[in-house]
Amino acid sequence: MYQYTAFDRAFVHQRAAQYRDQLARHLAGRLPDEDFRALRLQNGWYIQRHAPMLRVAVPYGEVSSRQLRALARIAREYDRGYAHFTTRQNTQYNWIPLDKSADVMELLASVDMHGIQTSGNCIRNITSDALAGIAPDEQIDPRPYCEILRQWSTLHPEFAFLPRKFKIAVTGASEDRAATAWHDVGLHLHRNADGAVGFRVLVGGGMGRTPITATVVREWIDWRQILVYLEAVVRVYNRYGRRDNMYKARIKILVKAEGQKFIDAVEREYADILNLDTDGEAQVIPQAEFDRVAACFAPPAGVQPRSSTGDGAPADAPLAYRRWLERNVHAHKFAGHKAVTLSLKRAGQAPGDATDAQMEQAAALADRYSASELRVTHDQNLLLPWVRESDLYALWQEAKAAGFATPNIGLVTDMIACPGGDFCALANARSIPVAAQITERYADIDEAFDIGDIDLHISGCINSCGHHHSGHIGILGVDKDGKEWYQVSLGGSDGSALSGGVAASTPGKVIGPSFAADEVADAVEAVLDIYRETRSANERFVDTVKRIGLDPFKQAANAVRRSTRKEAA
Template identity: 75%
Template sequence: MYQYTSFDRQFVRQRAAQFRDQLERNLAGELTDDDFRPLRLQNGWYIQRHAPMLRVAVPYGELSSRQLRQLARIGRELDRGVGHFTTRQNIQYNWIPLPRSADAMDLLADVDMHGIQTSGNCIRNITSDVFAGIAPDEIVDPRPYCEILRQWSSLHPEFAFLPRKFKIAVSGTVEDRAAIAWHDVGLQLVKNEAGEVGFEVYVGGGMGRTPVIGTVVNAFVPWQEILVYIEAIVRVYNRFGRRDNAYKARIKILVKAEGQKFIDAVNAEFTKILEQDADGRDHIIPVSELERVARHFELPAGVRPATNGFDPHRTGPAPTAFLRWMERNVHAHKIPGYRAVTLSLKRAGQAPGDVTSSQMEAAATIADRYSLGELRVSHEQNLVLPWVREADLFSVWHAAKEAGFATPNIGLLTDMIACPGGDFCALANARSIPVAASISERFDDLDALYDLGNIDLHISGCMNSCGHHHTGHIGILGVDKDGAEWYQVSIGGSDGSTQSGAATPGKVIGPSFSADEVPDVVEALIDVFRRERAAGELFIDTARRLGVAPFRAAADAVRHETAVAPVKAVAAAEAVEAV
């Protein structure tokens, strides 16, 4: 993991002190809310439906056990004992009173954390593959480049007030587990025929009202020049992006409107920056800087490859529950004798991504004992232990089970993604959490879930798409209909992973449904899959082969049944009365 330097720590503490000064002046009436808003937002503080919401940056998803314990403390002392991990590898708190917000900033700074640029029209938290540095299919470890990008973009004076927010994701593996095509800028690490490292650059991806898949604008940018190329992209966006309409201000709209003209403008700006100096060295990442940062991501002390394979039945027949957990929650590792383990945050009675302070402390303890004190936050809103010895897997399973993290459902229907929705967010049209709970209750049979296989179900409470509903094999979107909560359903979306195929937005299957109808609709879609799937097919395969029509018909039947149910009830009551 990257360890802060004295400069890094001074930078974060000064930022916290600046925030405290402006907060105190705001609370005293000396600084207006409008004047306070820019700093408040760029430190991760929103004013939400019921209370301020703090979003804390977890750069490229890496956390130490010490940091997780501090997050638990913030939840317990300043919030209501709960945090929420997001699809962008951050953590949010929903109940910290604004007068205590500076206290939260100080506690974060104590463990080298902050909320800088987790909000506002700026370059947001850099995200990456949760298995970065440990994945067997890794081409190049993306973490050193993510860290360099983080340092370069933090409070970059030219890009502090962009037309809209700007998100960058980096992948260094054969399989894209970072959904790079769905980001404003997506970076895929590659090697050319000479073995040189560079980036394939996607621009203009995004969700929201207009889902767009990013366009490849350069097939190979040498790693030394990647900051120059991103600077060229953001400069062109800053110059020509829409500022008159928030819905049309994202870079995806500019790329879609201008096409090749946008790419030409970026390449011209790229050349101009490189030519500003005689040899362009001032804008190139020095080898020495990459080496300095990369040293933070070398194998942790204590990692010792093992040659003997792991046999769960070595001491006798393994429990079925353990084998299921091994199948779903344990992942391959590039170091022989090690595995990555997902601690599931998806269980009955708890919103997807939510984690209590007690659970955070339990996860930190497990990480200390079995993962060299390191964890990762996944895009799917779970926690991952990256350095588990195969010999410790049975002990880790017991510890995870005791803490409530051992639900063997990773990748299954109930391992769903959901934003906080209308229960907390002022932007939401509808609630996400009750819908997620209803679906989880309906599909609580593990045998049935295993039979269905991998299904990505994603729920967003509004068109901002924080629950990534566009990428769900089944996507659910909360919409407002005459002041009431309704839900639009789509099928066939993909985030771009190998299993789900090329990144694509799901297709809406018809008019929206009431909250009570949604579990029935999901069940109807699943019934179509059960009936029509070919041997070996997953839901996404069947959905793409059949198209929308049979799924729409099944969903329409739910709507029809709901509509006629009251009529049947009245008729039955009248018949009884007549008798």
């Protein structure tokens, strides 16, 4: 993990002190709401439906056990005993009183954390693959580059007030677990024919009202010049992005409208930056600085490639353990090690939520089994990246006792969901009750295993914080005459498979009119029943949808709607 320098540490502590002064002036009536709003947003503080909401940055998903314990303490002492992990590898709190917010900022700074640029029209938290640095299919570890991007983008004076928020994701693997094509900028690390390291640059992805996957604007840029090229991209966006209409302000709209003109403008800006650079060093990443940052991401002490020594399980290990091995345990770059997902999806708890006690338990597991390190995943779970194979059975027993061992990773109950209308002032409908209904419907793990791989994503509004567009099954909350309704879409993809070096991402297609809240779980069941009746051997749900088309699924779902309303009548 990256280790804060004295400068890094002083920076976040000074920021916390500045915020305390701003808050004191606001609470005393000397700093008006509108002036304070911009300042609190720069530090991750929103005012939501019921109370302030804090978003804490977890850069590229890496969090230490010490930091997780601090997050647990915030939940316990300042919130209502839990936190929420998001698709963008952040942590959110929904009930912290505003007059305690400066205390929370100081606590975060004490463990090298903050909420800087987790909101507002700026470059947000840099995200990556939760398996970065350990995945067998990884060509290049993206974490040092992510850290350099984080430092470059933090409080960058030219990009503090962009037309709209700006999100960057980075991957170095052949499978795109960072969903890069759905970001404003997606970066693919790879080597050229000469073996040199560089980036393929995708620009203009995003969900929301207009789901668009990113365009490849450059197949190759040397890693040393990536900051120059990104500066050119963001400058062009800052200059030409629309500010008159927030629904058309994202860079995806500019890229779609201008096409090659946008790419040409970026290339001119890139060349101009280099031409104005008289000493040849402006924004070019020095090798010494890269080496300093990269040294922080060396494998933890004691982690060495080793031959497998078994998982420590008895010969008669239970079926639940074998299923956990299949679903929650992942291949590793280092022989003798595995990565293990701690599932945060279970009955009675919103997807991605963890109580203070659960966070303390996860931190303890990380200390015992994963070199005190965890990752926040895109799918709203926690991951232990450094588990020895010989410890798997012991870890499973402890994870099961703590409620983390549900063997559902990648299955229908391992869903993505935003907090929705229960908390968010922007939401049209609630997400959590719908997620609970589906979780209860597929509580039988045998049935979930029979269905197999499903990405089910739920958003409470068109802003798509639950990434419904990219779900194999997507559920979107909409408002109709003041009541909650839900659209269902099928066939989306987050781009986990790369095709020709470009993420094969696609938005799902809506299957007819909206469903009432009490019809959604039935509609999902009807859709999955059609899949089970028509699938070929070993065929995934999303592949069946592509093969037979939407009509059979649409007819089955619409039959549920007609049946439900006939009974109600």
